[in-house]
Amino acid sequence: MTYTITDLANEFGITHRALRFYEEKGLIEPARKGQTRIYSDRDRTRLRLIINGRDVGLTLYEIRQILDSYRKDDVTEQNRIAVEFFRRRLAAVKEQRARVDDQIDRLEEACERLAGEDIEASAPRRGSRSRQAELRTGTH
């Protein structure tokens, strides 16, 4: 089975521009009929990997390195390389989450501090006692 650039673009919800972009970056090398690109099932499988990798935040360069490892026959080695990239990305994403959580905490605290008195009357903060109430009574 073969596919045109529009076939795969439609199937994966990307533009034909993106497909050529991936090709330019060396992630995929479709055959040519004249000047027109002809994508094989193998190209389609690689594209699926590209999209999945992109969706979890890997760079195209990282995806290419994983794809390149598939030129080896050693499946164990392929998996080792992929896992290496996944772990690294996982650590980065978790770090991002920690920063986001910290920002949320700071913003919530600031809001409570600045507008707490007004907001509290109508919408009590979570927990049985608000921070403001604790401050007023001096208890914890």
Place this chain on the structure above:
DNA sequence: GTTCTCACA
């Protein structure tokens, strides 16, 4: 319809 290139965010 598909290709390529250049500018642009």
Place this chain on the structure above:
DNA sequence: TGTGAGTA
């Protein structure tokens, strides 16, 4: 990590 416009 792509998009838009213009072209052949």
